[in-house]
Amino acid sequence: MDGSSLDALDARLLLLLADEPRLGVLECARRLGVARGTVQARLDRLSAQHVVRGFPPDIEPGSLGYALTAFAVLEIAQGQREYVSDALAAIDEVCEVHATTGQGDLFVRMVARSNDDLQRVIDTVVDVAGVRRTSTSIALSTPVPPRIRPLLERIARR
Amino acid sequence: MDGSSLDALDARLLLLLADEPRLGVLECARRLGVARGTVQARLDRLSAQHVVRGFPPDIEPGSLGYALTAFAVLEIAQGQREYVSDALAAIDEVCEVHATTGQGDLFVRMVARSNDDLQRVIDTVVDVAGVRRTSTSIALSTPVPPRIRPLLERIARR
DNA sequence: CTATGATTGCACATTTTGCCTAGTTCAAAA
DNA sequence: TTTTGAACTAGGCAAAATGTGCAATCATAG
Numbered sequence: 001m002d003g004s005s006l007d008a009l010d011a012r013l014l015l016l017l018a019d020e021p022r023l024g025v026l027e028c029a030r031r032l033g034v035a036r037g038t039v040q041a042r043l044d045r046l047s048a049q050h051v052v053r054g055f056p057p058d059i060e061p062g063s064l065g066y067a068l069t070a071f072a073v074l075e076i077a078q079g080q081r082e083y084v085s086d087a088l089a090a091i092d093e094v095c096e097v098h099a100t101t102g103q104g105d106l107f108v109r110m111v112a113r114s115n116d117d118l119q120r121v122i123d124t125v126v127d128v129a130g131v132r133r134t135s136t137s138i139a140l141s142t143p144v145p146p147r148i149r150p151l152l153e154r155i156a157r158r
Numbered sequence: 159m160d161g162s163s164l165d166a167l168d169a170r171l172l173l174l175l176a177d178e179p180r181l182g183v184l185e186c187a188r189r190l191g192v193a194r195g196t197v198q199a200r201l202d203r204l205s206a207q208h209v210v211r212g213f214p215p216d217i218e219p220g221s222l223g224y225a226l227t228a229f230a231v232l233e234i235a236q237g238q239r240e241y242v243s244d245a246l247a248a249i250d251e252v253c254e255v256h257a258t259t260g261q262g263d264l265f266v267r268m269v270a271r272s273n274d275d276l277q278r279v280i281d282t283v284v285d286v287a288g289v290r291r292t293s294t295s296i297a298l299s300t301p302v303p304p305r306i307r308p309l310l311e312r313i314a315r316r
Numbered sequence: 317c318t319a320t321g322a323t324t325g326c327a328c329a330t331t332t333t334g335c336c337t338a339g340t341t342c343a344a345a346a
Numbered sequence: 347t348t349t350t351g352a353a354c355t356a357g358g359c360a361a362a363a364t365g366t367g368c369a370a371t372c373a374t375a376g
Contacts, residue, residue, distance in 0.1 A: 005221060014215045021179050021213035022201075024333095026363055035324045040365090043180075051221040055179035057172045058211040059306050064164060066309065071258060071265065085301035092312055097302035100229060100295040107229060107297075111309070137258040139265075143243035144255035146304060148214065151222050151269070154250055182364095184332060193355045198334085 005051055009034065011156035013042055014052065018149070021055055066093070066111035068118050069139040072125060074106040080130030081106065087128040093121045163209055167192070169314035171200055172210070176307070179213055224251070224269035226276050227297040230283060232264040238288030239264065245286040251279045 006014075009032065016028055025043065029036040046052050061069065076084050081099060088094045088108060096109035108125060112118035118138075126134050164172075167190065174186055183201065187194040204210050219227065234242050239257060246252045246266060254267035266283060270276035276296070284292050 014217070017179075018212060018214045021175075024363060036364090037325090038323055041322075051217065053216040053218065053303075054176060055213040056176045056216050056306065057310075058214050059172070059209065059310070060211065061306065061309065063209040064306075064309050064313065069256070071256070082301075089302045092308035094302060095306065095309075096304045097300070098227070098229070098297045099299045099301060100297055102295045105295075106301075107295075109304075137260045137263075137265075139256045139258055141257045142255070143240075143257060143264075144247045144252060145211075146254045146267075148217050148219065148222075148253065150250035151219065151224060151253075152215075152217070155222065182332060194333090195356090196354055199353080 005049060006155055008156050008158050009038075010042055010046060010051075011152045013039065014046075015149070015152055015156055017055065018152075061095075061111045065113050068112045068114065069142075070110055070112065070118055070122070070136055071139065072108040072110065072122065072134050072136045074108060074125070074131050075103055075133040076106060077130045077132055078104075084128055084130045087130075088125065091121070091124055094125065163207060164313055166314050166316050167196075168200055168204060168209075169310045171197065172204075173307070173310055173314055175213065176310075219253075219269045223271050226270045226272065227300070228268055228270065228276055228280070228294055229297065230266040230268065230280065230292050230294045232266060232283070232289050233261055233291040234264060235288045235290055236262075242286055242288045245288075246283065249279070249282055252283065 012032055013028060016031060017023060025039050026036050029039045032039065061067075074084070081104065084106060085097060085099070088097050088106070091110075093110045093112060094108060095111055098107045099105075100107050110121050110125065112121045122134075122136055125131070170190055171186060174189060175181060181189075183197050184194055187197040190197065219225075232242070239262065242264060243255060243257070246255050246264070249268075251268045251270060252266060253269055256265045257263070258265050268279050268283065270279045280292075280294055283289070
């Protein structure tokens, strides 16, 4: 069980489920050309080993009324990164946070309902204790939405 | 059918499926305390209206052998944004691209197997015609992994 | 060569699905 | 207030899928 604990069959199975998540085990087995028990075993293993965190619904935030997406780079005070991270995690509109190289910054993705709402969200983020400086930019479009698929397909092909 | 085409029941259903995607319609109905037909109807509507793009597997790139995540801000030549976007979309390691306000920049998230590999990926990105200047940073940690859940829960509570 | 783990093929009882009908709620329109 | 329509509930039915167990086959590493 090395680093790449996914083989081609696993990858094909995941791609299948990504396209049609409500597919039954038997139907998966048919399409993959393997026995039902095999698919069942793979599925059990994948969730047991947590290589798949889950199958969260891929929802356009716009459908929920959050039309705007914005990014912020935060410069934070020494030693406050963990505290700030936790505070950001508690904000519903914050959809993603990464700590990055550079000047010990945090990178934040957030959503909002409108320009006014975005102002409020940004204020909430900036007001977190330990945040020194921020630089914000708004997403105008998303040419490549978050995806893992190409990597999976590469494995599946093998 | 207004902007927020999701009501509390939809949200609870999505949360349920997010946790246990292989749940059957009947089981969902039981847990939500509604009739089977209702769940079936909601599910049909959700996919028909494309409020849910799908249920892609949430996979730790590390499981696939891609241990590194990096971000790049690209400054691109006038009028080349679409071309550059397409070129980036063709790179497997590029997992996300946004066009942002500012100086007509693109924001890119990418993954790589190792430092050497990251160098190669970055080179590939930078070599795309139309890319003027880039600034890259590496993700050290991800305090808040991509999530939509808090927004869903807010709707579900209502 | 042989043991171990994965996969296959098959069978069984039970559950779920897909599809349908009919009665009930409830809110908005008339 | 009454009417109307959409959404929901409750049930029935046949077909299909699931969970489970088991013996046989295969591949691979020791």
